[in-house]
Amino acid sequence: MVRTRPLPGGYWASELSKAILNGTVPIDRLNDMVTRIVATWYKFGQNLDYPLPNLSTNTRNKTGPIYPGADHNVIARAVGSGTSNLPYLITPQDTIKNKASNVKFFITDAFPELDTASPCEVAMVLINADSGENYITVQGNPGDRTPAGLQAWHNGDMLVQAAADHFSNIIVVHTVGPILLDEWIDLPSVKGVLFAYLPGQEAGNSLIDVLFGDYSPSGHLPYTIPRSESDYPSTLGL
Incomplete structure (x- = not known):
């Protein structure tokens, strides 16, 4: 069968x-x-x-013969998790507030109105591109982002470019799949790009661990990040 x-x-x-x-x-x-x-x-x-399994991802029971071992916060923080059934969520904003005091947050798809930034200031730009995984339609994108192609969603590319015009030092954080980088990767202000892949309940903690240098970014992604569309073979339909 x-x-x-x-x-x-x-x-x-x-x-x-x-x-x-x-x-x-x-x-x-x-x-x-x-x-x-x-x-x-x-x-x-x-x-x-x-013997039967002694853990399950389909329960939130704290004790008993079957308990949510896969949701263990230490493991989740160390390896990251793509599950959508989160017992809680620590966002990057939550963690940065505890790590740094002089920080401003803007939850927006468009670059906000700001005064001139000083040379010592650093901007962190978080962008994303989701995927329907061939059987779910996400924001009009069935399968692997058909309408959006391999561009960042929610005007992500323009957001990075606008931030690069305003700040001298930018770190771009991206989730979840491959995107094209050629519109902004060579801008002098873009000092680094962090691919967070599939964030889970400990997303904020694990991200800040890397951004603030507490841990080395040592993960291996299951796909190649293209700089431009020409980096793909001509036989691949996009």
């Missing part, structure tokens, strides 16, 4: 079923796929007296 969840437009789920039924994928290939999964099950004796 192959159990899948529907992913319209993908290669698996219902599409795999169609491919098997119309002969595009031979039944021998399906049997091989199933064998590779089931073989591990029997190899480790999971069909026998195998």
Whole structure:
């Protein structure tokens, strides 16, 4: 038995079923796929007296035989989490308030009206680009950001450019997927770019750990960050 969840437009789920039924994928290939999964099950004796898991991401119980071990705040802060079922959320703004005293915050998609900044001031610009992951439509973007392409959402590119015109030192923080950088990466004011990838409940703490130098940014992203669209192979449709 192959159990899948529907992913319209993908290669698996219902599409795999169609491919098997119309002969595009031979039944021998399906049997091989199933064998590779089931073989591990029997190899480790999971069909026998195998212990049940002692943690679950689907509960918020603090004690008991099954508890939310995957939501442990120390682990979440160290590795980051992409779950959307957060028991709480620490934002970058929350953490910066506790780390620095002389800070102003602007939650906006457009550059705010400001007085002339002094050379010693640093601007942190947070931008993002989400993804529907091929089965969810997010703000009109089905799959991997079809209408938005690989640009930052919510006028993110223009926001960085406007900040670069006003400040001499800028740090750009981005979540969650690949974006094109060529509109602003070479601006003299842009001193660094931090890709936070998938922030979770400890997003603010983990981000500030890196930005303030308490920890070295040592993570490895599961994709390549392109500088421009030409960095992709010509066979890839964007």
